Amino acid sequence: MDLFGLFRSKPIAPEKVPTDTVIPLHHLDDTYINAAICLDFSMIFDDVLDDEKLIGAFERLLERPGWRRLGARLRRNSKGKLEYHVPEKYTTERPCVNFTKATHDMSISQHPMGAKIPRPTAKPEVLHRAAEILPLLLPAHRNTSINDWIYTDRAQLSVHVVAFNDATVVTLSWLHTLLDAMGRNMLLRAWTAMLEGRDEDVPEFYGYDFDPLANLGKQEMREHENSSPVEEYVLKDRRLSLWGMLRFVFNLFWETTFYPVEDGRTVIIPNTFFRKLRAQAVEDLATAPTDTLMMNFSDPANPKPFLSDGDILCAWWLRLFLSCQPWIDPSRTIDISNVFGMRNLLTQTEPQLLPDGVAFIGNCVTAVHSFFTFQEILTLPLGHIATRIRRDLVKQTTRPQINASMQANREALAKGGAALYGSGDMIMANFSNWSKGKMFETNFESAVKSSHGKDKTKGRPTALMVEAFLKGFSIRNSGACVGKDADGNYWVSAALRPEAWDNVRKALEGLS
Structure with a gap:
């Protein structure tokens, strides 16, 4: 004190x-x-x-x-x-x-x-x-x-x-x-x-003096949504009990107390390297359990399993830096928690909370959870991890499921707590993909006085850096895709223990 x-x-x-x-x-x-x-x-x-x-x-x-x-x-x-x-x-x-x-x-x-x-x-x-x-x-x-x-x-x-x-x-x-x-x-x-x-x-600023999402997930709203039937949250049975919550908080406290130092660093994934990752992940799908595959029906006569770049990036990046932490017990649960932006969903589903074409400046995200044992993270093929992440994203981001998860969050907050899912021994590995934000496409060419780079990047950023200063909790084992630059390279970052970064460096040096 x-x-x-x-x-x-x-x-x-x-x-x-x-x-x-x-x-x-x-x-x-x-x-x-x-x-x-x-x-x-x-x-x-x-x-x-x-x-x-x-x-x-x-x-x-x-x-x-x-x-x-x-x-x-x-x-x-x-x-x-x-x-x-x-x-x-x-x-x-x-x-x-x-x-x-x-x-x-x-x-x-x-x-x-x-x-x-x-x-x-x-x-x-x-x-x-x-x-x-x-x-x-x-x-x-x-x-x-x-x-x-x-x-x-x-x-x-x-x-x-x-x-x-x-x-x-x-x-x-x-x-x-x-x-x-x-x-x-x-x-x-x-x-x-x-x-x-x-x-x-410049689009209309929506929600200046009112909260467009004030009723999202409220019970009375869900009951009157004819097009969005009331559903139970798919992770309801994995919600942490009081004992599980205490165990999770204790483990987090222990980790950050005895290993307080964490570093934020960046890794840039070259376009050529990522193409090989994608080819490997798609090849892995041939041996993945069929109940994990999400199909692309754009060609109805020839549907194919689908993986986004974000699924592959999340799976590869988190698997890489988690595997570089040998102090993690193989039996522990890993919660890969993906940040999901809700704007499009709340614009395209009923009741429409956000009109099309407006600027909603604020926070409009939720979390999508995928659970693995650490042993699975170490041993499963890249495509198997990525397709399970894709499956969970599809299952947990329907409008009824968003409503159900938001209601659970409201109930927990009303009782002074938080709704957490998984197990008390879990390690949360968060991933946020900002690629859709197209930060590298920011165009300040109208303010350029003199240019000293490539023509295609005139007035556009050629490097991005993000730093967070936190008070009261840690974002250790959190990763992000900052964006995709003009040459197709993906920029990823994470906050890890320094000794974990040493191992990540060695692992990357060993890649062909």
Whole structure:
């Protein structure tokens, strides 16, 4: 216990501005996990960009109806719930975005940290630790906890520009309560439209002062959905009991207490290497159990088993770094938890909660679970793991199943807990695939002053880096696909123990 903390005065939030509009956060935004994650997303361009044009377009976007909410100040009310305070007018003293800039009169490759920014290699290899590069990408005073927003008058979004003679780094920073990966995609697309003068192409901001998903999963809503019959959640019987929950929390506490250090690193999977992975995974399907195969009926006369790139990436990447942790008992359960974006589903199924063509900026995801023993992760062919992940995705993401899982989450939260599935001894290996967000296709060509890279990447990022600062829990054994670059290379990352990374490096060196 921090005894000295007992005598520290608690911080005080700024006085409420009477002219601010107060808006409660959506219920999928105001969660413990979202409030504990600060994110920094860096785009590296092989161009010199005009930052005044960039920020000018961003500020004009956040002056538009609905979009103004992104410049709000975050507060916690007397009931402990989070809310946005939207200024009536953005000013120099209360801007819609926190903008900072650093300039280096040199090439990015001449900078000791700039030279470490991940770049594609001939074969997959572990690249530099994110912590070694962050001081270059971020301002000196970055936000590291929700208190940095609640107890200041800072805007929700920060943009930090680092200028070199031949490159520009643009870093967006925010608290996860604000938006998810596809929300970021919509923000970047709208920003680009404003930059190019296509104001009419900016979509309607949906859910400014109401929560479109407020009733998702509620019992009374499910009972009145004629087209979405009430179903029990397929994982209902695998929900953790109190004892199982305590065991899971204890194991997590033990791991992070005795092995507190974890590193975030990036691996770039060359296009040629991934094509071989895909061919191997598809070949493996010939021996996979038939009840795990998901068929593609685009050619009704010749249906074939289907695997997406995301299924294969998830299976290969998680299997690789988990297999590099020999301290895991082979009998332990592995929960491969895939992040599933719900926007398309809630647009295309009834009742339609999100109209087509609008921008829903917020958090709109759930988890899809696939359970394996660690022994299965070590021994099953790649395609067998990937097709089980695909099967679980298909089964768990129908509208009735999303409704059922959301209702279970609501009931758990109402009792002050959380709905977890699996077994008490499990290790959660989370995977988030941002490829659909097409971050590498962000187009700032209208702000290019001079270009120093390939023609096809002019105004587009050639490297992406993501860093999370967490308060109160760990994302160890979590992986992500950051995206697919212009040359077809997939960028993946993970947070692991340093000794696990040493083993991943050796495993990659042994690949042909």
